[in-house]
Amino acid sequence: MKPDLSRLLRPRSIALFGGGWAVNVVAQLKKSGFDGDIWPVNPKRADILGVPCLASIDDLPGAPDASFIGVNRDATIEVVERLSAMRAGGATCFASGFLESESETAGGADLQARLIKAAGDMPILGPNCYGLLNYLDNVTLWPDQHGGPAVESGVAIVAQSSNIAINMTMQARGLPIAYVVAAGNQAQIGASAIAEALLDDERVTAIGLYLEGFGDIRALEAFAAKARARGKPVVAIKIGRSDKARAATMTHTASLAGSAAAGSALLKRLGIIEVETIAVFLETLKLLHMIGPLPGASVCSVSCSGGEASLMADLSSATDLEFADFAATQRAALKAELGPIVTIANPLDYHTFIWGDTPRMTRVFSTVMAETFDLTVFILDLPRADRCDPSGYQCAVDAIIAAKALTGSRVAVLASLPENMSDHFTREFMRGGVAVLHGMSEGIAAISAAIAAGRLGKAEPEPLVLTAATANQSSILSEAASKDALSGFGLKIPKSIQARSIDELTREAAALSFPVVLKGVGLAHKSEAGLVALDIRDEASLGVAARQMQTVTSEFLVEEMAVGGIAEVLVGITRDPTGTFLLTLGAGGVLTEILGDTESLLLPVSRNEIMLALKRLRIGRLLEGYRGKPAADMEALGGAVMAICHYAAAHCDRLVELEVNPLIARAGDAIAVDALIRLNDVE
Incomplete structure (x- = not known):
């Protein structure tokens, strides 16, 4: 059941717990003209800025709609438990030292678990959270200065950084801001759930998200669907674009895609407009508020x-x-x-x-x-x-x-x-x-x-393919095993043999048609190690090439050479830390890193999405037939990519990454001449 944030976001009564920070909140409430009840709870003070204090939580005249909890982390848990028991409307938890500090201070994760349990069904923002600003109803549950005036309608901003949220309120650009909500640790209520609740206020015209992470992907999907149904545009900044989270992965795909590509693909899929700077974020929200898409x-x-x-x-x-x-x-x-x-x-x-x-x-x-x-x-x-x-x-x-x-x-x-x-x-x-x-x-x-x-379509996207976190141990399938696994889903591969010696190689190669390609087995990036020999025309040349590789490997893969290629295409799928699977299409072969020509989509994908992505590539002109050259069989190419995607969906519980590079697009078909699959080890 989704949390009811209505009382917390639009309270008529507010309780405050703590010393100096609570004083700041009372000051902001008085300054904004909040006309509801204010109930400070502080046994050491008679009043706060003229507002009488209550000695204890037991003295509250009723269950408050909203509360600001500005006490230490242990006391925060006690207050939250008491408020939940009296069926309060919700609370913001200011204290830090919970899960966000686990790497520096032991016990933070346990305290956060206790906080969630104490809250029960009562919604809480944070911890490590400034709170919320409702400029529509003069609710400033916020322990610091802020720059927003009262408005009759405007945009709502949800931020995973309280300081960035403060900065946004100080804008002098004429943007009418209806709400600012700081998400903090999102121990119980995530940014997506907050944003979804804000959609219910008819006075909100658009939503802005400042995201450090995506959190619950299903909740983000639900929010985006509701925003689309309500006709309210969403703009987002997702920080962390420079994070090299995949530096240790094996494929070209992972190093090319990076974490930013998955984030951008996710936002695009959900119909959320991504921008890169706070200035553009504010200007975009303003234009959408005034004019709309x-x-x-x-x-x-x-x-x-x-x-x-x-x-x-x-x-x-x-x-x-x-x-x-x-x-x-x-x-x-x-x-x-x-x-x-x-x-x-x-x-x-x-x-x-x-x-x-x-x-x-x-x-x-x-x-x-x-x-x-x-x-x-x-x-x-x-x-x-x-x-x-x-x-x-x-x-x-x-x-x-x-x-x-x-x-x-x-x-x-x-x-x-x-x-x-x-x-x-x-x-x-x-x-x-x-x-x-x-x-x-x-x-x-x-x-x-x-x-x-x-330009956003109104059609509801399919639910994303999601999986749990990657296991600690994983294994890479051999090229032959990878190709064989993918061919079971309809991917065309060359005829090949494997051999553990030169004698076996020359004996078995008679079953193949020349020209052939010889590859040494055992390394992921064979070209760099000199373990690939192309266009071998006879058995004698095959033996020479094998002896040259024998100093590095004693196991070989030889396959019929795919001739008549029009373009080489990279097809890769990587598991993102969010649990989504990122499909990367791009220029393949030796041009992969040089051109950096890629398009990114999230699984599941349709054939039409694949075809449009292929056309957007710079090599798309080659695929369509460039300067009188023949065109690739785009239907066959699209079908090959779909086959790879079907394998990924079927093995999403174990798949870490896979890559087909290159997938050779030809006039009559598309054939995979190299493949790599990495799977989580079965426990």
């Missing part, structure tokens, strides 16, 4: 500077933004208003000829907005009021807002520098229904994210 990528940029127009075009070149041409009727109307000197193009530099003529500026801006652009963006940096007079720019402000009112179009104003848009003008624009973006790079990234949000 964009229905298309057609953007019109408007400025009175050629430099700004050029910068917009240059900085947008590697994004999803599309600067479509004006319609013929627009071009004629704009030419009539702006005169012969102005070039009518998108991005548009309308020059300064009409500056100061608000009605004329309104007509021009309305003409730009009137057609089918998905978003019209005005580049506008305003003078700083402490040293300059911005009143001369009021004409542009008024004209943009008036044109927005006349057309009902989606409109944003973008300041090329974040500091060049004051809070005063930000509020004025937003009251007029115009989104304000602070910073050109950040604004363009936010627009691109809103375009991506608009």
